[in-house]
Amino acid sequence: MVGLSAINPQFLYVCAGIFLFAIGLWGTWLHAHYVRKIISLNVMGAGVFLTLIAVAYRGEHLPPDPVPHALVLTGIVVAVSATALALVIIRRLEDATDE
Amino acid sequence: MNLLDGLWGVLDLLLVAVLLLLAMAAVLSSDRRRSMMLFIVFGLVLALVWARLHAPDIALAEAAIGAGLGGALLMATLRRDTHQQTDQFPQHPVVLWGVGVLVMVLGTAIAWGLFSVLPTVEQTWRKGAAVDAQLAFSGVSHPVTAVLLNFRAWDTLLELAVLLAAIFGIRALGYVRSAYVTEVAFSQLAVWLVPLLILMAGYVLWAGAHSPGGAFQAGALLAGAGILLRLAGYSHAGLPTTRWLVRLGLVAGTGVFLLVGLGLLGWGQGFLHYPIAYAKWWILLIEMLATVSIGMTLTLAFMGGIPQKEAA
Amino acid sequence: MILDALSVLLLLLGLFFFVSGLLGLWRFPDTFARLHALTKADNLGLGLVMTGLLFQVPDVLWAIKFILVWLLALVASAVNAHLIAVFLHRQQEGHDESA
Amino acid sequence: MNTVLLAVVVVLALVLLISLLIMLSRTRLTDRLLAVQLLGTLGVAILLMLAVVMQQRAFLDTALVLVLLAVVVTAVFTHRQRGGKS
Known part of the structure; x- marks a missing residue:
C-alpha cells in the first residue's frame, strides 16, 4: 500500500492520455465505417485532453494551472460541434446510398 | 498520511x-x-x-x-432497419498489427519528447504561480480579473462561432424525414422530465455566472429536453415552427455577443471589455441567449436538420 | 465521533448493496430478474452512500443538494428501468428482432 | 475520516472495474444495457464521495447533470425508430 504512494499521478495520467491518443489514431486509421472513425477520433481527442490536464495537475495541495483547463474546455466544445456535423453528414450519406 | x-x-x-x-x-x-x-x-x-x-x-x-x-x-x-451493424476490419491482420506497432512507437516517441521538456515547463509555471500569488496580495487583482473576464469572453464567442459554423453545415444539407415512432407511454414520461431538464439548465447557467463555464453545459441540458420532446412525438422538438424564429434563435448567442462587443468598442471601451460593475449581468444576459442558441443547435443536430413538414 | 461511526456503517451498507447488485448482474439467469435485482440494489446502494455522506457535509446547503441529487436519481432510475423493461418486452415479443 | 472515505471510493472503483469486465463478457444487448446502468450509478456514487473528500461542491452539479442526461441517452437508445418492421 505504501509502495503505491510512489506512483506519480501526473506521470500515470500523461501516459494514459498518450495511450488513448495512440488507440484512437489506430481506430481512425483502420476502421472502414465512418461512425467508428468518429468514435475513434473522439477517443484520440480525449487522449490529448487528458495529457493536457495531467500536465496542468500540480498535486493534491496546489491548484492546477488554469490555462490548459480553458484550452480543454474550448476543445471539448469544438470537438462536439465537429462531431455533430460529421454525424449528420454520415446520416445523409447513408440515406442517399439506401435509395 | x-x-x-x-x-x-x-x-x-x-x-x-x-x-x-x-x-x-x-x-x-x-x-x-x-x-x-x-x-x-x-x-x-x-x-x-x-x-x-x-x-x-x-x-x-x-x-x-x-x-x-x-x-x-x-x-x-443507428437505424433499426439496417441489420448489418457489425464493423469488420477490411484489412489483413498483418496490417492491423503493423499499424498497431507503428502507433505505439509514435506514442512512445511523444511520451519521451513530452517528459524531456516537462521539467522546464513546470519550472516556468512555478515562477508564474509565484507572480500570481504576489499580484493577489499587492491589490492589483482588478486588472487580473478584467483580463480573465476578457479572455473568457473571447473564448465563449469563438466557441459559439464554431458551433454556428457547424449548424450552417447541417442546415445546408436541407430537410430531414422524421425518424421516430411516437409512443404514448413515453410522452407521459417526457412531460415529467422536460421541465426538470429546463430547470436544471437554468440552474447550471446561474451557477456558471460566478465560476467559469455554464452556457454550453446549460445548452446541452436544454438540448436534452428537446430530444425528449422529439422522441415523445413533437416533430419540431419544441422548437418554434416559424422558420425565421428558428434562425433568430440559432444566431442570437453569437449575434448579441458581437453587438455588445461592438457597442462597447463604440462607447470607448475595449472589445468585450465590460465595465466591471455590470460585468456579471452582461455575462449572464449574453450567456442566457447563448444557452438558447446552443440548445437549439444541438437539438437540430440530433434531428439531423430542420424537420420536413409532415403530411397529416 | 458517533456521527462518523454512523456514516461508516451506512457507507458499508451501501457498498454491500452495490456488490450484491454486481452479483445479481453476474449470476441471475433471466434478464428481467437481473433488471429487478439491479435497479433495487443500485438505488439502495446510492441512497445509503448518500445518507452516509450526509453526516460528513460541511454545511446545510450541501445537505440540501445531496438530497436533491438523491431524489432526482430516484426519478431518473425509475424512468430508466421502465424504458429498459419496455425495450426488453418489445424484443421478446419479436417486434424488433435486430437487437 | 477522509482516509476511510477514500477507501470506500477505492472499493467503489473496484466494483466499477468488475462490472465493466462483466459487461464486456456479455453478448446480449439488454444485459449490457443493464451493466451500463450499474456503471452509471457507481459513477455518480464515486463523484459524490469525491465531492466530500475533495471539498468540491461543483461535483454535485456534475452528478445532477450526469443523472438527468443518462435518462435522455437511455430514451434515445431504447426508442423505436421508423423503418424496421413497419
Missing part, C-alpha cells in the same frame, strides 16, 4: 485501468451499438478522471456533452 497517498495511488490505477479498457473495447469491438455504449461509459469515467484531477468545469462539460449529448447524437445514427 502515507496511507492516504497510497489510496489515491490505487484509485488512480483503477480509474486508468477502467478508462483504457473502455477505450480499447470501444475502438476494437466489432458491434457498432456496443461500441457506442462503451463510448458513453467512457465519457462517464472520463468525467470522474477530470474530477479527480481538480478540473470541476471540465467534469461538468464532459458529463453534459461527452457522456450525455454526444452519446445521444451518436445513437441517432
Whole structure:
C-alpha cells in the first residue's frame, strides 16, 4: 500500500492520455465505417485532453494551472460541434446510398 | 498520511485501468451499438478522471456533452432497419498489427519528447504561480480579473462561432424525414422530465455566472429536453415552427455577443471589455441567449436538420 | 465521533448493496430478474452512500443538494428501468428482432 | 475520516472495474444495457464521495447533470425508430 504512494499521478495520467491518443489514431486509421472513425477520433481527442490536464495537475495541495483547463474546455466544445456535423453528414450519406 | 497517498495511488490505477479498457473495447469491438455504449461509459469515467484531477468545469462539460449529448447524437445514427451493424476490419491482420506497432512507437516517441521538456515547463509555471500569488496580495487583482473576464469572453464567442459554423453545415444539407415512432407511454414520461431538464439548465447557467463555464453545459441540458420532446412525438422538438424564429434563435448567442462587443468598442471601451460593475449581468444576459442558441443547435443536430413538414 | 461511526456503517451498507447488485448482474439467469435485482440494489446502494455522506457535509446547503441529487436519481432510475423493461418486452415479443 | 472515505471510493472503483469486465463478457444487448446502468450509478456514487473528500461542491452539479442526461441517452437508445418492421 505504501509502495503505491510512489506512483506519480501526473506521470500515470500523461501516459494514459498518450495511450488513448495512440488507440484512437489506430481506430481512425483502420476502421472502414465512418461512425467508428468518429468514435475513434473522439477517443484520440480525449487522449490529448487528458495529457493536457495531467500536465496542468500540480498535486493534491496546489491548484492546477488554469490555462490548459480553458484550452480543454474550448476543445471539448469544438470537438462536439465537429462531431455533430460529421454525424449528420454520415446520416445523409447513408440515406442517399439506401435509395 | 502515507496511507492516504497510497489510496489515491490505487484509485488512480483503477480509474486508468477502467478508462483504457473502455477505450480499447470501444475502438476494437466489432458491434457498432456496443461500441457506442462503451463510448458513453467512457465519457462517464472520463468525467470522474477530470474530477479527480481538480478540473470541476471540465467534469461538468464532459458529463453534459461527452457522456450525455454526444452519446445521444451518436445513437441517432443507428437505424433499426439496417441489420448489418457489425464493423469488420477490411484489412489483413498483418496490417492491423503493423499499424498497431507503428502507433505505439509514435506514442512512445511523444511520451519521451513530452517528459524531456516537462521539467522546464513546470519550472516556468512555478515562477508564474509565484507572480500570481504576489499580484493577489499587492491589490492589483482588478486588472487580473478584467483580463480573465476578457479572455473568457473571447473564448465563449469563438466557441459559439464554431458551433454556428457547424449548424450552417447541417442546415445546408436541407430537410430531414422524421425518424421516430411516437409512443404514448413515453410522452407521459417526457412531460415529467422536460421541465426538470429546463430547470436544471437554468440552474447550471446561474451557477456558471460566478465560476467559469455554464452556457454550453446549460445548452446541452436544454438540448436534452428537446430530444425528449422529439422522441415523445413533437416533430419540431419544441422548437418554434416559424422558420425565421428558428434562425433568430440559432444566431442570437453569437449575434448579441458581437453587438455588445461592438457597442462597447463604440462607447470607448475595449472589445468585450465590460465595465466591471455590470460585468456579471452582461455575462449572464449574453450567456442566457447563448444557452438558447446552443440548445437549439444541438437539438437540430440530433434531428439531423430542420424537420420536413409532415403530411397529416 | 458517533456521527462518523454512523456514516461508516451506512457507507458499508451501501457498498454491500452495490456488490450484491454486481452479483445479481453476474449470476441471475433471466434478464428481467437481473433488471429487478439491479435497479433495487443500485438505488439502495446510492441512497445509503448518500445518507452516509450526509453526516460528513460541511454545511446545510450541501445537505440540501445531496438530497436533491438523491431524489432526482430516484426519478431518473425509475424512468430508466421502465424504458429498459419496455425495450426488453418489445424484443421478446419479436417486434424488433435486430437487437 | 477522509482516509476511510477514500477507501470506500477505492472499493467503489473496484466494483466499477468488475462490472465493466462483466459487461464486456456479455453478448446480449439488454444485459449490457443493464451493466451500463450499474456503471452509471457507481459513477455518480464515486463523484459524490469525491465531492466530500475533495471539498468540491461543483461535483454535485456534475452528478445532477450526469443523472438527468443518462435518462435522455437511455430514451434515445431504447426508442423505436421508423423503418424496421413497419
